[in-house]
Amino acid sequence: MFIFALFGKVSTTPDLNMPTVKQLQAELAAAKAEINRLQQQNASLLEQLAQSPSTTVPKRVPIATVPRPHASPSSLQLKPPTKRPPPPELGSAPLQKASKSKYAPPLPSQTAAARTFSPPSTNQGFKYLYLPIQRRLPIRQIRSLLRRLHINSNRVLDIHYPDRHLVALLLHNDYEAEVRSQLEKFEIPIHDDYDPMDPNNLRNPYYDDFNQDEKECAAWSVFTQRVILAIRHLKGPVQRAVARFFVDKGIIASVVLNELFPVKQT
DSSP states (O other): OHHHHHHHHHHTOTTOOHHHHHHHHHHHHHHHHHHHHHHHHHHHHHHHHHHOGGGSOOOOOOGGGSOOOOOOTTTTSOOOOOOOOOOHHHHTSOOOOOOOOSOOOOOHHHHHHHHHTSOOOSSOOEEEEEEEOSSOOOHHHHHHHHHHTTOOGGGOOEEEEEETTEEEEEEEHHHHHHHHHHHHHTTOOOOTTOOTTOGGGOOOGGGTTSOHHHHHHHHHHHHHHHHHHHHHHOOTHHHHHHHHHHHHTTSSOHHHHHHHSOOOOO
C-alpha cells in the first residue's frame, strides 16, 4: 500500500520538480529493499520453526491428570472441633485418669546391691526344698515357672530331680521363708520329710542286691555327687560359701573343697 501510494503520488503530481521525484524514487527503492529483507527474514524464521523439535504444540492435559495445588499452611490448620453434648448415660460420670502406682518394686539387681550393704546374716546356711512335680521339665523352664510365681529364680542356687515326681531347690536360709510364703499362696506343698540320703529313696534297680550298709553308702554318694555338681555350676563368692557349708555339715569331704578351690603356687 505504501508503494502504490508513492507511485500514485508521483504520477498525479506533474508540477513536482526533479529533486522531489528523485527523493521519492529513493524512498521507493529503500521501501522495496526493506520489504525484501523482511521477506527473507520471515522465510528464515519459518524454516527454523519447521526444523526445531521443541516447538511442537503442547498437547492438552486432561483435567483429571492436572495435579492439585499444594495447600497453603493456613489451610492445613485444624479447625477446633465443635463440642457436642455427652450422651445422657455419660453426662454425670466424668472420665477419671487411671492412677499410677507411686511405688515400683525394686529390680533384682537393686535388691542384690542393697544386700551388699546389709549386716551379715545370723541365719547362715543353705537348704534344699523338695516340691512335687508332674513330670520332668528343662531347668530353664522350671526357673521361668518360679518367676511366674513371683519367686526370684536368681536366688535359687540349684535345681535338680532327686526322685520321681520331685524337684529340689537349693536356697539360702534367709530366702527360705519368702519362698515358703509364695508357695503357700498357690497351695504348693513342700515335702519336708524327704531325706535324699535315705537308702529307701534309691530307685535304680542296680542297688537292689546291695545290703543295707551298701545302700546307705550309695545314697550318700549319689547325693554328694549332686551337691558337687551344683557347686561347680555356681559362680563368685556364693560358690565357696555353699561348698564350705556342705563340708562343715559332713556332706562332702574337705579334699573335694581343695579340688574345687586349689591353692595357687606363688
